[in-house]
Amino acid sequence: LPPGRWGLPVIGYIPLTRKSMEEQIVDLHKKHGSIVIWRMGCQLMVFISDYQQAKEAMAKSEFANRPDWDMFTFLEELPLGVGSSNGAHWHANRRFTLRQLRDLGMGKSKLVTGVQEQARKLVERLKEQANEPKPVPHAMKVAVVNVIWQMVAGKMFDMDDKRMKEFDKLLEDLNAATFALGVRDFFPGLKYLPKFVQNRVFGLDRLEEFKEKFFIYFDELIQEHKASLDPDNPGDLIDAYLLEMKEGSGSPDVVRSERDLALLTLDLFFAGSETTTNTLTFMVQYLAMHPEIQTTMQREIDEVLPKGTLATLEDRARLPYTEAVLHEVLRLSSLLPIGAQHSATKDMHFGGYLIPKGSAICTSAMLMHADPRYWEKPEALKPERWLDENGKFTTKKEGFLPFGSGKRVCLGESLARMELLIFATAMLQSLSFAPPKGSTLDVTADPAVPMFHTPRKQDICITVR
Numbered sequence: 001l002p003p004g005r006w007g008l009p010v011i012g013y014i015p016l017t018r019k020s021m022e023e024q025i026v027d028l029h030k031k032h033g034s035i036v037i038w039r040m041g042c043q044l045m046v047f048i049s050d051y052q053q054a055k056e057a058m059a060k061s062e063f064a065n066r067p068d069w070d071m072f073t074f075l076e077e078l079p080l081g082v083g084s085s086n087g088a089h090w091h092a093n094r095r096f097t098l099r100q101l102r103d104l105g106m107g108k109s110k111l112v113t114g115v116q117e118q119a120r121k122l123v124e125r126l127k128e129q130a131n132e133p134k135p136v137p138h139a140m141k142v143a144v145v146n147v148i149w150q151m152v153a154g155k156m157f158d159m160d161d162k163r164m165k166e167f168d169k170l171l172e173d174l175n176a177a178t179f180a181l182g183v184r185d186f187f188p189g190l191k192y193l194p195k196f197v198q199n200r201v202f203g204l205d206r207l208e209e210f211k212e213k214f215f216i217y218f219d220e221l222i223q224e225h226k227a228s229l230d231p232d233n234p235g236d237l238i239d240a241y242l243l244e245m246k247e248g249s250g251s252p253d254v255v256r257s258e259r260d261l262a263l264l265t266l267d268l269f270f271a272g273s274e275t276t277t278n279t280l281t282f283m284v285q286y287l288a289m290h291p292e293i294q295t296t297m298q299r300e301i302d303e304v305l306p307k308g309t310l311a312t313l314e315d316r317a318r319l320p321y322t323e324a325v326l327h328e329v330l331r332l333s334s335l336l337p338i339g340a341q342h343s344a345t346k347d348m349h350f351g352g353y354l355i356p357k358g359s360a361i362c363t364s365a366m367l368m369h370a371d372p373r374y375w376e377k378p379e380a381l382k383p384e385r386w387l388d389e390n391g392k393f394t395t396k397k398e399g400f401l402p403f404g405s406g407k408r409v410c411l412g413e414s415l416a417r418m419e420l421l422i423f424a425t426a427m428l429q430s431l432s433f434a435p436p437k438g439s440t441l442d443v444t445a446d447p448a449v450p451m452f453h454t455p456r457k458q459d460i461c462i463t464v465r
C-alpha cells in the first residue's frame with residue numbers, strides 16, 4: 001500500500017497545522033515519493049506527482065470513473081451529464097459533446113466568429129476602465145460564458161443583460177452549494193442524520209432549491225428549441241441532443257432525457273467558464289509584472305494581425321511567442337492543482353503499490369508543472385522554453401498536464417485553446433497592462449479558494465495602445 005497519512009479508521013487523518021492542504025500534499029510527496037495516500041474521513045485519496053505515472057494512470061480504464069460523490073453528482077440518484085457520469089452513459093455523452101464541438105466549433109465556424117465578437121466587446125469594456133486602477137472586470141467572465149451559450153443554445157447575451165447576470169449568480173450559488181457537500185461525502189455516516197440537521201449543516205435544501213431554479217430556467221430554453229427545431233439543420237448542442245432524443249440512443253444503458261441534457265449543459269458551464277476566465281486573468285497579471293514579455297508578445301501580434309483584425313485558428317502557427325506565453329501561464333497557474341478526481345473501480349497494482357478499490361485518484365499537476373526534471377527554474381515565466389532554435393513553437397512537452405490526460409482528458413481543450421488565443425491577441429493588440437503605480441501584483445493563487453487556483457482580485461492599470 002502507498003505510504004502517507006493513513007490516520008484512523010472512519011476519521012482518517014486530520015492535520016493539526018495551519019498549512020494549506022496543497023502545502024501538505026507537497027510535503028507528503030517530498031517525504032514519501034511520487035505516490036502517496038491521505039485518508040480523509042472514510043475516503044482514501046491517492047496523489048500521484050510524477051508526470052509519466054500520472055499519464056499511465058489516467059490511461060487506465062480502471063481509473064477512468066468519477067467518484068460517486070454527491071458534490072459531483074448534484075445529489076442525482078443516477079449521475080447524468082458528462083463530468084460526473086460513468087460507463088456507457090458517460091461515454092455516449094462525451095462522444096456526443098466532442099462531436100458537437102467539432103461540428104459547431106473549429107475552423108471557419110460560428111463559434112470562432114462568436115469568440116471574436118466577445119473578444120471585441122471585452123476589449124471595449126476594458127478600454128472603459130483605462131488609466132484607472134481596478135480589478136479585471138466581470139466582463140471577462142461574461143465574454144467566456146457567452147461562448148458556452150453560443151455553443152449550447154446558439155445565443156449570446158449583452159454584457160449587462162439582467163437574465164445573464166441572474167444565470168451567472170445561479171451558477172455561483174449551485175457551485176457553492178455542491179462544494180458544501182464535500183464533508184458529507186468523506187464522512188458518509190453523516191448522511192443518516194435527520195434531514196433538518198443536514199439542511200442546516202450542509203444546505204441540502206438550498207442545493208435542491210437552486211437545482212429546481214436551474215431546471216425551470218433550462219426548461220424554457222428547451223421549449224424554445226423544440227418550437228424552432230429544424231431536423232436538417234441543428235444549430236446548436238440543444239438542437240442536436242433533441243434530435244438524438246427523438247431517434248433514440250440505440251443503447252439501453254444510455255439515458256436520453258431533458259434532465260440529462262440540462263445537466264450536460266450545466267457541466268459545460270461549470271467546466272468551461274471559471275477555467276478559461278481565470279487563465280486569462282492570470283495572463284493579464286503575469287504580463288503586467290513582466291513588461292518585456294508583454295512587449296515582445298505585442299510586437300509579434302502587431303506583425304501578424306493588422307490593427308483591428310482578430311486572430312483565427314489559422315494564425316496560431318504564426319504566433320509562436322503568444323502560444324508560448326499562454327502555455328507558460330497554463331503551467332504556472334495550474335488551475336486544477338490536483339486535477340479532477342477519478343476513482344479506482346477495483347483493486348489495482350500501480351507504481352509498485354496496491355491501490356484499493358474506491359480510492360480517489362488525484363494527479364498533482366502543480367507538482368509536475370514545477371518539476372525541475374522538466375522545467376529549468378520552474379518558478380520563472382520563460383516563454384522561450386517553448387520555442388526551438390528557430391523560434392518555432394514546440395507542441396509536445398513532457399511534464400505538462402493542465403488539461404489532464406487519457407480517457408477523461410478535458411473535453412473542451414481545443415475550445416479553451418481557441419478562446420485563449422483569440423481573447424489574448426485581441427486584448428494585447430489594443431491594450432497594455434501594468435500594476436498600479438508604485439505597487440506590484442501577487443500572481444500566486446488566492447489562498448481563500450482551496451484546490452482550484454483562482455487569481456487574486458487586485459487592481460490593475462490598463463492603457464490603450
Ligand code: HEM
Pocket residue numbers: 058082083084094148267268271272273275276279335336339340341402403404405407408409410411412413415416
Ligand atoms: C483553460 C481552460 C481549461 C482547463 C485548464 C481545463 C482543465 C480540465 C481538467 C484538468 C479536467 C479534468 C480531466 C480529468 O478528469 O482527468 C477537465 C475536464 C473537463 N473539462 Fe476542462 N478545462 C478548461 C476548459 C474547458 C472548457 C472551455 C470546457 C467546455 C466547453 C471544458 C469542459 C470540460 C469537461 C466537460 C470536463 C469533464 C470531462 C469528463 O469527465 O469526461 N473545459 N478540464
